[in-house]
Structures are given as C-alpha cells and as structure tokens.
Amino acid sequence: MRVFKKKNRGAQLTRAESLTCTPVKNTRIREARLETGEVLLTYPIRIRPWIANLIRRFGWGINRFQSKKLHLDELGTAVWDLIDGRRSVRQVIQRLAKRYQLHPREAEVAVTRFLRELGKRGLIGLK
Amino acid sequence: MAWNGIRFMAPVNWQVGTIGTRYLLLEEESRPVLEIKWARIKGAFSHKAHLHRLAALHGRNLGKAVRESPLPPGWKKALGGYSAKAFSWRGKTVSGKGVILYCPTCQNATLIQFYHRDASKAENASERLLASLRDHRQDNKVVWSVFDIRATIPNTFHLVRQRFEPGKFELEFMSKAQKVTLYRWGPASILLCDRDLVEFARAMLHISPVEPRSLSLAGSKAVEWNVTPPPSRWAHLWGRMKAKPSFQWTRLWHLEEKNCIFGVRIEGKRPLDTPFLDRICAGYESL
Numbered sequence: 001m002r003v004f005k006k007k008n009r010g011a012q013l014t015r016a017e018s019l020t021c022t023p024v025k026n027t028r029i030r031e032a033r034l035e036t037g038e039v040l041l042t043y044p045i046r047i048r049p050w051i052a053n054l055i056r057r058f059g060w061g062i063n064r065f066q067s068k069k070l071h072l073d074e075l076g077t078a079v080w081d082l083i084d085g086r087r088s089v090r091q092v093i094q095r096l097a098k099r100y101q102l103h104p105r106e107a108e109v110a111v112t113r114f115l116r117e118l119g120k121r122g123l124i125g126l127k
Numbered sequence: 128m129a130w131n132g133i134r135f136m137a138p139v140n141w142q143v144g145t146i147g148t149r150y151l152l153l154e155e156e157s158r159p160v161l162e163i164k165w166a167r168i169k170g171a172f173s174h175k176a177h178l179h180r181l182a183a184l185h186g187r188n189l190g191k192a193v194r195e196s197p198l199p200p201g202w203k204k205a206l207g208g209y210s211a212k213a214f215s216w217r218g219k220t221v222s223g224k225g226v227i228l229y230c231p232t233c234q235n236a237t238l239i240q241f242y243h244r245d246a247s248k249a250e251n252a253s254e255r256l257l258a259s260l261r262d263h264r265q266d267n268k269v270v271w272s273v274f275d276i277r278a279t280i281p282n283t284f285h286l287v288r289q290r291f292e293p294g295k296f297e298l299e300f301m302s303k304a305q306k307v308t309l310y311r312w313g314p315a316s317i318l319l320c321d322r323d324l325v326e327f328a329r330a331m332l333h334i335s336p337v338e339p340r341s342l343s344l345a346g347s348k349a350v351e352w353n354v355t356p357p358p359s360r361w362a363h364l365w366g367r368m369k370a371k372p373s374f375q376w377t378r379l380w381h382l383e384e385k386n387c388i389f390g391v392r393i394e395g396k397r398p399l400d401t402p403f404l405d406r407i408c409a410g411y412e413s414l
C-alpha cells in the first residue's frame with residue numbers, strides 16, 4: 001500500500017485549451033470603482049470550521065473575517081473589465097495587447113498569470 | 128528572428144515559446160512548430176554521431192524512433208552552403224522532420240526540427256525558413272532580435288543572462304573589459320502615469336546620488352547619467368582593484384509610439400568610449 005499516494009488532480013488543460021476557455025466573474029463579488037478608475041474587489045472567503053469555532057469562542061464577530069479586499073492596479077483593472085463572460089482568455093489577451101501595445105506573448109503570460117491568481121482566490125471561474 | 132548568431136525568417140504567427148542561450152522553441156497557437164539548437168564545434172564534425180545521439184535522446188525521453196531520411200529537394204536547394212543530413216520521426220499525434228547542419232566557414236552545427244500536424248502546409252514554411260537561415264556575419268557583430276526588440280552587439284560580447292518577463296526584458300552581455308545591459312519596460316503609459324522618466328530611472332536602476340541629465344533622442348524623451356571615479360591616482364588604483372566596475376553609463380529613452388521604455392547600461396573598469404555607447408544605443412530598437 002502506498003502511504004504517500006499522489007493526489008489525482010483530474011485531467012489538466014493544455015495551454016491551447018485553456019486559452020479557449022471563457023473567464024466568468026464570481027457573482028458574490030462586490031466591485032467598487034475608485035476615483036483613480038481602479039477597481040476594489042471585496043470577495044467572501046471560506047473559513048475552516050475549527051477556525052470559525054475558535055473565533056466564536058473568543059467572542060469575536062464572525063462577519064469580520066468573512067470577506068477580503070483586493071485592489072487592482074490599472075492593468076489589472078483593464079483585464080477585469082475585459083472579463084464579460086463572453087470573451088475567451090485568448091480574446092482578452094488580444095485586446096490587452098492591442099490596447100497597451102504589448103507583444104502577444106508578453107500579454108499572454110501576464111494575463112494568464114493574473115487570471116490564475118484570480119482563480120485561486122475564487123474571484124473567477126473558467127467555462 | 129535573430130538570437131546568438133543564428134538568424135532566420137519565421138512566419139508571423141510563429142512565436143517564441145522557450146528561449147535559451149543557444150536554443151529556441153517556436154510555437155503556433157501554443158503548440159510547438161520549430162525547435163532549433165546550435166553550438167560551435169571544436170575539431171571534426173560528424174553528422175552520424177550527432178544523429179545517433181539525437182536518436183538515443185528521443186528514444187529515451189519521448190519513445191520516438193528517429194531515423195535518417197533523404198534531404199528533400201526543396202531543403203537541399205535552400206541549404207546550399209551547408210553540409211546537411213535530414214532525419215524524421217513519428218509520434219502518436221505529431222510527426223517531425225529535421226536537419227542537422229554544419230557550416231564549414233564558422234564551424235557552427237545546428238539542429239533544426241519541424242513539428243508537423245499538417246505536413247503539406249509545413250513543407251512550404253520550412254523551405255522558406257531554411258532558405259533564410261544564416262549562422263554568421265562578416266561584420267563581427269551579432270544581431271539579437273526576439274519579441275519586439277532588436278539589438279546589434281559586437282561579437283566580442285557574449286550573452287550571460289536573459290530575462291523576459293511581462294513588462295520587463297533584460298539582456299546582459301559581457302566582454303573581457305565591459306558589461307552591457309539592455310532593458311525594455313512596458314507599457315510606458317502605466318509605468319510613467321504618476322512619475323517622470325528620471326523618477327522611473329531612479330526606482331528601476333537604483334541610481335546613486337548622481338543627477339541624471341534629461342535630453343532628447345531622435346524626438347524621444349531620454350535621461351542619461353554616468354558614474355566616473357575622481358581623477359586621482361589612488362581612486363584610479365582602487366577602481367582597478369575592486370570587483371565592481373568604477374565607470375558606469377546609463378541611458379533610458381521613452382518610445383511613445385511603441386508605449387515602451389528602452390534602456391542601456393554599460394559598465395567597465397576603464398573609461399568608457401562614448402562613440403561605442405552611442406553605437407549600442409543606435410543599434411537597439413523596437414520592432
């Protein structure tokens with residue numbers, strides 16, 4: 001019996017496949033536009049039950065710990081605004097590259113890295 | 128496209144996927160289409176030995192059988208000046224065809240592999256690419272042209288470091304006496320939205336107390352500064368003894384129409400030659 005069994009992460013998308021996916025925003029996110037035009041996202045976070053119990057025992061309000069904020073810079077805001085549930089990752093990359101005169105490959109790395117980070121925080125999903 | 132001595136014309140939709148000191152992997156729609164590696168050969172060159180080594184590597188790593196194949200007539204015509212041997216291999220979803228080249232003039236050996244999904248389409252592209260392939264120049268200069276930058280550097284300088292990250296490209300070259308670093312930052316509209324070029328230069332290149340000079344370079348805003356040790360004998364001796372170069376010259380310029388910032392830094396232990404600095408800057412351009 002293998003003690004340290006490798007986790008089965010399911011089928012991984014290839015780079016070509018992931019570029020054809022469409023990013024979709026999480027509907028539970030609150031989006032605020034700052035004076036600078038940048039976006040401030042407030043998103044819920046899931047607290048592990050034992051941490052939630054601990055918080056309750058100390059008598060702290062649980063609501064304080066249930067959301068987090070993320071301030072996007074100008075480039076991040078531009079990508080965020082391009083996510084409309086219809087455009088694919090490739091289309092987002094092309095639009096961003098055109099707008100800021102970036103090399104397509106440079107834009108691809110920047111956008112995919114950013115989307116991966118948003119995905120990890122549960123701010124977007126891919127369909 | 129030009130990198131470390133090799134130059135060729137690739138189709139527009141073939142993009143650099145991986146880049147090494149003497150290695151390039153080009154992709155089309157995120158799939159590999161061309162792999163090229165090269166090296167200077169000391170002594171005699173044997174196509175057979177290199178093909179054998181390649182076959183062993185493919186067999187071990189990828190489970191593909193590489194076999195020697197006749198050189199296609201189109202390739203033979205395109206590769207007139209080279210001594211060439213072709214090979215091919217076939218995988219489950221992709222097959223490949225390649226050639227091992229040896230240039231007797233510069234003793235450079237090059238391995239080129241084309242990954243095929245649609246063989247007929249690939250044939251024309253490969254012929255055109257091979258016809259444009261060059262591995263040496265007569266003017267002792269090396270052209271570096273990838274993504275959206277192109278630089279011409281004397282061949283006495285060799286590449287020691289390359290960094291291609293979104294927003295920042297950096298190429299570092301060394302010769303016996305000097306170090307040349309090329310920078311490219313972007314998008315400038317974001318980087319310079321709340322500061323000017325001098326402040327940007329201070330933040331990015333950690334300028335010491337030296338005050339940068341603002342100037343105009345072919346219509347572009349530029350800043351330049353140099354660090355020179357005081358002209359005393361002790362300072363000169365100390366400068367020669369310490370590891371860090373004493374003479375430093377840096378220029379940054381903002382290409383508004385390309386929305387990027389270019390930079391060149393040259394360092395050395397001896398006084399820097401101004402025409403050389405200008406030549407490096409003149410040869411460094413955006414595509």
